[in-house]
Amino acid sequence: MRKAFLISSITILAIICIxxxxxxxxxxxxxxxxxxxxxxLYDMYQSKHTIRRNFPLLGRMRYLLEELGPEMRQYFIxxxxxxxxxxxxxxxxxxxxxxxxTSTKPFGTQLxxxxxxxEWINHSLNAIPFSHSEEQPRVKIGSSQxxxxxxASMFNISAMSYGSLSKNxxxxxxxxAKQGGFYHNTGEGGLSPYHLEPGGDVVWNxxxxxxxxxxxxxxxxxxxxxxxxxxxxxxxIEIKFSQGAKPGHGGILPKEKVTDEIAAIRxxxxxxxxxxxxxxxxxxxxxxxxxxVKLLRNxxxxxxxxxxxxxxxxxxxxxxxxxxxxxxTYLDFITVDxxxxxxxxxxxxxxxxxxxxxxxxxxxxxDCLNGFGIKDQIKIIAxxxxxxxxxxxxxxxxxxxxxNSARGMMFALGCIQALECHANTCPTGVATQNPDLTKGLVxxxxxxxxxxxxxxTVKNAMELMASAGLKHPDDVTRDVVSTRxxxxxxxxxxxxxxxxxxxxxxxxxxxxxxFLYFWKxxxxxxx
Numbered sequence: 001m002r003k004a005f006l007i008s009s010i011t012i013l014a015i016i017c018i019x020x021x022x023x024x025x026x027x028x029x030x031x032x033x034x035x036x037x038x039x040x041l042y043d044m045y046q047s048k049h050t051i052r053r054n055f056p057l058l059g060r061m062r063y064l065l066e067e068l069g070p071e072m073r074q075y076f077i078x079x080x081x082x083x084x085x086x087x088x089x090x091x092x093x094x095x096x097x098x099x100x101x102t103s104t105k106p107f108g109t110q111l112x113x114x115x116x117x118x119e120w121i122n123h124s125l126n127a128i129p130f131s132h133s134e135e136q137p138r139v140k141i142g143s144s145q146x147x148x149x150x151x152a153s154m155f156n157i158s159a160m161s162y163g164s165l166s167k168n169x170x171x172x173x174x175x176x177a178k179q180g181g182f183y184h185n186t187g188e189g190g191l192s193p194y195h196l197e198p199g200g201d202v203v204w205n206x207x208x209x210x211x212x213x214x215x216x217x218x219x220x221x222x223x224x225x226x227x228x229x230x231x232x233x234x235x236x237i238e239i240k241f242s243q244g245a246k247p248g249h250g251g252i253l254p255k256e257k258v259t260d261e262i263a264a265i266r267x268x269x270x271x272x273x274x275x276x277x278x279x280x281x282x283x284x285x286x287x288x289x290x291x292x293v294k295l296l297r298n299x300x301x302x303x304x305x306x307x308x309x310x311x312x313x314x315x316x317x318x319x320x321x322x323x324x325x326x327x328x329t330y331l332d333f334i335t336v337d338x339x340x341x342x343x344x345x346x347x348x349x350x351x352x353x354x355x356x357x358x359x360x361x362x363x364x365x366x367d368c369l370n371g372f373g374i375k376d377q378i379k380i381i382a383x384x385x386x387x388x389x390x391x392x393x394x395x396x397x398x399x400x401x402x403x404n405s406a407r408g409m410m411f412a413l414g415c416i417q418a419l420e421c422h423a424n425t426c427p428t429g430v431a432t433q434n435p436d437l438t439k440g441l442v443x444x445x446x447x448x449x450x451x452x453x454x455x456x457t458v459k460n461a462m463e464l465m466a467s468a469g470l471k472h473p474d475d476v477t478r479d480v481v482s483t484r485x486x487x488x489x490x491x492x493x494x495x496x497x498x499x500x501x502x503x504x505x506x507x508x509x510x511x512x513x514x515f516l517y518f519w520k521x522x523x524x525x526x527x
Contacts, residue, residue, distance in 0.1 A: 002044055005056040009037050074417070081110055085340070085385070086407065086417060094387055094411035097456035098449035118484045121393060122492070124469030133462050133471045136181065136455070139402045141236065143330040143377040147302030150201075150235045153182035154473055155392060155458050157450075158383045158404035159205045159243070159308065159335075161189025163253050163262045163274075164421070169413055169430045171443040174200040176412075176450025185404065188240050188276060189253065190266045191228050198447070202233045205308065207240040209276035211266035220282040222299060224267070229300035236304040236333070237296050239289075241280075242355070243310060243337050252276075256424045257433045286323030286524045294329055306333035306381075311356040311364060318505070318515075318522035321372045325506065326524050330377040334369075335404065336361045338384025358384035359398055363497040366399025371505030371515070387411070389460030396476040397493050405457075412453035413446045 012033055019026035040056035043049075052059035080088045089110065096102065111118065142149025157177055162170045170192065177184040177200030184200050186192070188207025195202050206213060206225075213225040229237060253262075253274040263270040283292045296305045311317055324330050338358025356364070362382050369375035379402065382395035387408035395403050407415070414428045421431040429441035465471070468480055478494035485491050504510045511519045 001055045001058070005040050005044070005058075009033075009040060013037070083417070086387070086411075090387060091411055091417060094408055094453055098412040098453040100452050100456070114484070114487065116484055116486060119390075119394065120482055121390065121464055121468055122480055122482055123467045126469045127467050128469055128471065130463050130466045133466045135462060136458055137462070137473055139379060139473065141304045141306075141333050141379045143304075143332045145297065145330060146304050146332050148304070149332075150183075150304055152379075152402055153180070153454070153458065154396075154402045154461070155386075155454055156182045156203075156381075156402065156404050157184040157409050158406035159185040159187040159203075159238070159240070160406050160410075161187030161253070162192040162194055162265065163189040163257055163433070164431060166426075166429055166432055166438040166441065167194050168438050168441040168443050168446075169410075170194040171198060172413055172441065172446035173409060173450055174198040174202070175443055175447035176409075176454070177201060179447060180451035180454045182454055183235060185238065189262075191231075191234070192265045196231065196233050198443075199233065201235045203236045203238050204229065204234050205238045205240050207276050208278065208280050209266070209268075209274070210282070211268070214267050216267075218277075218281070222295070225296070226299045229296070229303065234300070234303070236306065237300055238333075238335060239280075239292070239296070239305070239307045241307055241309040242312070243308065254422065254424065259433055262433075285526045286319045287327065289320065290323050290327045290329040293331060304332035306331050306335060306379075308335040308337060308383075310337045310339060311361040312354075314364065315518040315521035315523075316527050317365065318368055318518055319524050319527065321368050321374065321505070322522055323524040324374055325372055330374060332377075333379040333381055334365060335381040335383055336365050336400070338362075338382075340384050358382060358386075359394070362395055362398040362400050363493070367497075367500045367515075368505065370399075370502050371500040371511075373503040373506060375502075387457070389457055389462075389464050392457070392461040393464050393476060394481055396473050397478055397481040398497065399478075401473065408453065408457075409450055412450045414441065414449075 016026060016029045016033060019029070036057060043052040043056040043059060046053060049059065051062055074083065078088065083091070137154055138151040139154055140149055141152050157173050160173075164187065171194050174184045174195055175198035178198050182201070183203050184195065185203040186195050186205050188205050188209065188211060190212030191202070191204050210218065210220045212228060213221050215221045228234065255271060255273045258270050258274060260270060266274065268274055283289045293305050297303070309317070336358065338361055339355025340357055362380060365380055366375065369378055369380070380400045381402050381404055382398075382400035383404040383406070385407070386392060386395060386403045386405045392403050410430055413430050415430050416428055418427055420426050424432050424434055426432040426437060429438040432438060465473070465476065470476060470480070478497060478499060479492045482490050482492050483496060485496070500512060500515075501510075504512065505515065505519060508519070
């Protein structure tokens, strides 16, 4: 192909020269073919790309087609149920509900209901009219030690930082939360003016980098924390241990996204990637965590304090439970992030193979809290691919009290799943700091769509509950949802996830055998 390129190039240039001899206007062809010829020569002698070296000029088509591949597959190749991580049916449902367009569909389901993994709700012959159920129920978050409990919606905005998302995206999310009466989690990137300006309820997420509440050397600052935690907009404080996208890895904000403003908000220096440590420095074991919880509770004025965790080593979570029992200090809530979570940029090994999936994790956390006799103090928040009313019911059935959504809310903002969240080139202005792209996202318009999506999703969840004969999220139990576990075997969650007896984990003699190994390994004095 190298010889073919040279021969064809010389031939074309010779023809152009002849044409110019006939009519000088053919000189314009040189402006087209000379640059192509130069590019081809460069390809022949560069050494980085073998394809371009062996196939001058033509080899560049591979990179162009590779770059266009995701868009080509999304719009022309994939079916309605094949897209990943969210298929076209799921994305369309969010778009329609955010615009308050009809999201009903004709002619039955497109899902294969006999495939292993298919799930459904067990409706009741004693179904109740939707009008008899509460359309937007509230969930009280606050243990007996919390003096300022918070009444939360059952569906809220999950943790996404300013920095990973644009200013306009954050403004739209918070304004939507204000309109709809639900909360907006800041993500670990700190408490920015854009989380506060619209006036929506905020859950301040504090990660291992202690952004917005750190000393110059990266340690936790009580003074900076108190200054922000006592703001009226801040309703709850969340200590982030790990997230579903990359548990045990720490957060990453590429330096391309670190503006002067972001550096000032996070209390960091500009010019390099911002990498959160994989673990906290403010405490080293579960007992010290309890002291840290008391510190945050005191300096926030008694607001709910919780943790965000993607379950990994089971004994470590049980160690936290043992520390709560031992010190009689309780978290107010636990946000369980499934390993399938994914707004954060992460190495593929972490996205694909680290962290317990949401369903298993929620059931495990609920069983541990119940087994240690402290579930009545603590609310469970589920987060991980929750975008529909059925997703909410499924989480409630496993033991959650309410849910968060990140990517669902991004779809409501206009995200098209371009999969460029990490590259600062998001075409919809959601996950970028490029001003030319962010100006396309108008907060006043998109905030309404966020509020609409949340409202319609909760409404559909409550309609499903009514069909099952239930009036309140607290009534959803593990026998509400069924799963096909084999082609001809169906189980309810009550059969798949056997519920523990209250208090059975307080004494070694009553610990179920499947929990005993982790129970013995759990130590409140170390992780």
